[in-house]
Amino acid sequence: MALKAVPILDVPTLDHLPLPSPCVKHPPSFAVIGHRGHGMNSQSSSSTRENSILSFNTAGRLPNISFVEFDVQVTSDGVPVIFHDVFILTGDANGGVSERRVA
Incomplete structure (x- = not known):
């Protein structure tokens, strides 16, 4: 399986990718x-x-x-993190990912 990294800043939204693009794959019917x-x-x-x-x-x-x-969320200090939900439930430190800082 080959992986290709695309810097987030280079692709503001997927609709800005030119077609055909090496970043856009055409999956099989299933x-x-x-x-x-x-x-x-x-x-x-x-x-x-x-x-x-x-x-x-x-x-x-x-x-x-x-x-x-x-899924990628962005923290309050602008760091993209891989996290599914926009809200973190940790017990006593609940809050949105966008409200947290990495550093």
Whole structure:
């Protein structure tokens, strides 16, 4: 499975990509997509954690996975992070990803 990184600043929105583009793939009529990679964050799960490098690599090695999908949120200090939800529930430090700082 080949991966291509596209700097976020180079692609403001996907509709700005010229067609044909090496970044836009034409999937087969049926595609299996590894949502958040191949893992779970449930307390009872012994599986790989979702949205981790390990989960993306694991999904990429599966023969029936065509793509890996993940969500990118931007923190208040402008750092893109891979996180599915816009809101973090951690118990006593709940809040939006966009309200948090990485540094």
